[in-house]
Amino acid sequence: MKFLKEQCSLAVAALACAALWTGWPSAALAHSEKGPCQDCMSAEEFRLADVRHFFPAALGQSWNYIGYGQEFAGFTRTVTQVKDGRVQVADNNGGAQVARVFSVTEEAVVQQVVLSESEPAGDLLAAKPNQELLLLKGPLQQGATWEDGAWSYRLLSVTKTVWVPAGLFSGVVEVQARSLTRPNEVLVACYAPEVGLVRRDYYSGDGTQISAQLQSMSVVGQNALPQEKISLPDFFSGVVKQQASEEVAAEVRFARIRTLKDKGHEHYAAIVDIYRAPAGFNGDPLAMPESWKAAGWQVTIEAAYQAQFQRKIEGGQANYLLAEWLPAKENYPK
Incomplete structure (x- = not known):
């Protein structure tokens, strides 16, 4: 939920950052024997057939999220390592820094390593996984469900429109995760094509809601979301x-x-x-x-x-x- 600002920035996800993906996924994927065929699908079908469209990971790319509901809900995420389908990021919420490693393939995004700032970081791409959280699973179809041992997931929408401080995003994939051990604990994540995570809401079950919403995104220090003027009352x-x-x-x-x-x-x-x-x-x-x-x-x-x-x-x-x-x-x- 977001009130409109006179000079707020607006990003339509169908167009945002398309030129920034200089190889993730690569052009070869579009015509590979194993990957989706771009010529035989609509643009939407092609995006949904490859989950990497919803989890871009260029080296140095960063996202800044505003937090609501808790002091350290907001954070900045920066891609620090990328190699062979493995992506390492650093999450900094102003109070702590956490290193995460994801396996990012055409079929799935899996969070495999999480280390707090008290643990050695460096290059973790070859580190032994300490968890297996299946955040996104393809093909992306509304109503799809899956589990990873800790959470049960349901894909609520593949056509959602979301308004956050960074602007307006369409064609958003919305995923609900429910804890298998604490059923009242729910996490809802929204991923925009070619942008990634734009909103994440955590519900504890006791009335607490904590939200992180995208404010800006950059690649090598350059703003990656087009600025558009709002003309409203x-x-x-x-x-x-x-x-x-x-x-x-x-x-x-x-x-x-x-x-x-x-x-x-x-x-x-x-x-x-x-x-x-x-x-x-x-x-x-x-x-x-x-x-x-x-x-x-x-x-x-x-x-x-x-x-x-x-x-x-x-x-x-x-x-x-x-x-x-x-x-x-x-x-x-x-």
Whole structure:
């Protein structure tokens, strides 16, 4: 869920970073005898036939995630080693650094090694696996299920649209993982084509939700997500204070997207919640409601609206034009 900002960046995953994959997967894969045949599939079928499209791994590539719900939920991931289908990354959340090694093939993404910063790191590509977490398993088909001994997985969608601080991503693969030993513990991960992990939400089962959402991605220090301007009413630009006389402190209102659907042909539909907060509110509008409550802020949903908007390109600049703004149905699930 994400409220729209006047100058927020927007990335459509179907186009993002396609030029950056200079060999992962290689051009030869498209026409190999064993791999998918690009000429006999649609673009979507070709992507879904090879899970590597959803787990890019160029040496030096990095992703920055904003965290919500916990102090160290956000982190930066950087690819430090790549060789023969093995990928090593360093995850740094500001409090600790963790090294991970993944086996990344056409058929699966498996997390095989995890070492904390207290353990020796260096080149771990040849290290003996200390776990086998099957994060993605091909072919990617909605409703597919699998297990790895620790988690049971269900592929919830292969066409999801996700809005995170980095922008808008379509054609997203959404995977739910449920702990085999603690069934109430659930992890939902969203992977965008040619971008990778864009959102990860952890649910403890006791009401706790911890989220990490993509803010930016770079390759060798260069921004890898195209910047697009949002042109929408000021109400979407962030926290908007209502006009009031000097004697009366103004309350604060802001909008956040609850659900978002790509309708095709550059049209999108959203359900938007309007939040009301007391005067002086300085909390993070993107944070989980639990964090506002813990900080003592009384933040409530004042109204919900159905929004329709269209993407238009003018002079090489993408703008998003609001076409409809109507009260949402009262029985629409929150």
